Amino acid sequence: xPPVAARSTTTSAPTSKGASTRDMxxxxxxxxxxxxxxxxxxxxxLASNAGMSKSGxxxxxxxxxxxxxxxxxxxANDFTEQVMVPAMAxxxxxxxxxxxxxxxxxxxxGHRDGCVFLGATVEYDGRPGPxxxxxxxxxxxxxxxxxxxxxxxxxxxDLRADTDPELLAFELQSLMLGLHHGRMNQPREAxxxxxxxxxxxxxxxxxxxxxxxxx
Amino acid sequence: xPPVAARSTTTSAPTSKGASTRDMxxxxxxxxxxxxxxxxxxxxxLASNAGMSKSGxxxxxxxxxxxxxxxxxxxANDFTEQVMVPAMAxxxxxxxxxxxxxxxxxxxxGHRDGCVFLGATVEYDGRPGPxxxxxxxxxxxxxxxxxxxxxxxxxxxDLRADTDPELLAFELQSLMLGLHHGRMNQPREAxxxxxxxxxxxxxxxxxxxxxxxxx
Numbered sequence: 001x002p003p004v005a006a007r008s009t010t011t012s013a014p015t016s017k018g019a020s021t022r023d024m025x026x027x028x029x030x031x032x033x034x035x036x037x038x039x040x041x042x043x044x045x046l047a048s049n050a051g052m053s054k055s056g057x058x059x060x061x062x063x064x065x066x067x068x069x070x071x072x073x074x075x076a077n078d079f080t081e082q083v084m085v086p087a088m089a090x091x092x093x094x095x096x097x098x099x100x101x102x103x104x105x106x107x108x109x110g111h112r113d114g115c116v117f118l119g120a121t122v123e124y125d126g127r128p129g130p131x132x133x134x135x136x137x138x139x140x141x142x143x144x145x146x147x148x149x150x151x152x153x154x155x156x157x158d159l160r161a162d163t164d165p166e167l168l169a170f171e172l173q174s175l176m177l178g179l180h181h182g183r184m185n186q187p188r189e190a191x192x193x194x195x196x197x198x199x200x201x202x203x204x205x206x207x208x209x210x211x212x213x214x215x
Numbered sequence: 216x217p218p219v220a221a222r223s224t225t226t227s228a229p230t231s232k233g234a235s236t237r238d239m240x241x242x243x244x245x246x247x248x249x250x251x252x253x254x255x256x257x258x259x260x261l262a263s264n265a266g267m268s269k270s271g272x273x274x275x276x277x278x279x280x281x282x283x284x285x286x287x288x289x290x291a292n293d294f295t296e297q298v299m300v301p302a303m304a305x306x307x308x309x310x311x312x313x314x315x316x317x318x319x320x321x322x323x324x325g326h327r328d329g330c331v332f333l334g335a336t337v338e339y340d341g342r343p344g345p346x347x348x349x350x351x352x353x354x355x356x357x358x359x360x361x362x363x364x365x366x367x368x369x370x371x372x373d374l375r376a377d378t379d380p381e382l383l384a385f386e387l388q389s390l391m392l393g394l395h396h397g398r399m400n401q402p403r404e405a406x407x408x409x410x411x412x413x414x415x416x417x418x419x420x421x422x423x424x425x426x427x428x429x430x
Contacts, residue, residue: 035341037252113341118396122337125399126250126328136400143400170408174393178385181333181392184340185351185358193385204419 022060025050026074029067034113037123038068038131069134075116076138083107084145093156094206097149101172101198108179109191118180143169163205171201237275240265241289244282249328252338253283253346284349290331291353298322299360308371309421312364316387316413323394324406333395358384378420386416
């Protein structure tokens with residue numbers, strides 16, 4: 001359930017070496033957070049995982065909270081680049097919506113240790129504060145992007161005019177959560193179920209004459 | 216996404232005082248776990264939350280792992296009693312399936328701090344071991360119960376004969392995850408969306424002439 005985010009600015013000096021070390025650290029931080037949660041992330045463990053000194057990591061992230069926030073943004077940006085950006089290259093309407101769904105399923109399949117963002121929504125749901133607000137804002141941005149993609153497919157005439165973009169976006173998002181959840185027990189079955197469910201959901205809303213990309 | 220579980224046996228002496236203290240401790244443990252996760256649960260903090268000594272809590276749970284496992288079972292049992300048991304009193308077929316959906320939505324709405332079981336699947340997904348196996352077994356039991364309820368509704372003729380119980384159960388489960396997730400940002404909208412989505416999902420599979428309980 002990762003969000004669409006602008007690439008966040010680095011707190012370290014914007015040299016290319018600084019940027020690539022920061023990128024490496026954030027990628028590691030996300031790998032670790034997928035297993036232990038963002039709240040389980042510490043600067044000390046990240047440093048030892050990356051073979052750096054704690055002060056070396058502190059040069060990039062001023063505090064644990066700063067690290068967590070930037071890791072979330074990094075993860076959100078990675079999702080955008082792998083799911084949304086390639087879909088935007090497809091014609092708007094059903095081809096783009098179908099590409100979002102396909103890329104999304106592939107992305108979840110590629111993150112078998114868990115999803116940092118899904119973990120974050122569970123971790124921060126019951127904990128009001130700036131981090132919950134940040135997670136919530138990233139999530140809302142992604143939901144809006146998805147609703148927009150559905151609405152565009154209604155505008156192009158690929159989806160029926162009586163399609164409710166909010167509802168269809170909610171249903172698609174729910175299926176992806178079902179995949180995340182279901183693959184704990186039955187990874188292959190869950191992949192098969194989510195593809196069939198998404199295909200029939202889109203087919204059901206397809207305007208007469210419009211053919212879903214996967215049909 | 217809580218599972219169907221048999222009430223687990225207590226490790227303390229089976230006196231009624233012991234049982235009710237244990238029940239109280241497990242209810243508190245679940246409240247705490249909804250906020251900090253099961254891995255964040257400690258015997259010390261549970262003792263101080265319940266106004267008991269650590270050794271008093273240890274009399275009920277031999278270890279932190281034992282506490283976590285029993286809290287999961289307690290939560291699963293609570294779900295069963297509030298969602299499944301009242302639904303079993305309804306005639307099998309669509310009335311029972313509709314009751315499961317309605318009770319489930321109400322149950323999620325009543326657990327606004329988060330779901331211990333959903334948290335557990337996120338926490339343990341990437342961590343192989345006995346706790347992950349336990350979570351996975353509870354989850355599978357619930358999924359099977361749901362598939363069975365759908366299959367019964369096909370047998371009674373309330374749902375169309377070409378309904379795939381695995382797929383429809385996956386879609387229903389996904390919608391509940393969508394509610395869990397969506398209410399972080401928009402609690403009212405998420406409740407409305409999940410009800411509409413579940414109603415139209417069941418209506419779409421209803422056999423001609425059969426009328427969903429909510430229609």
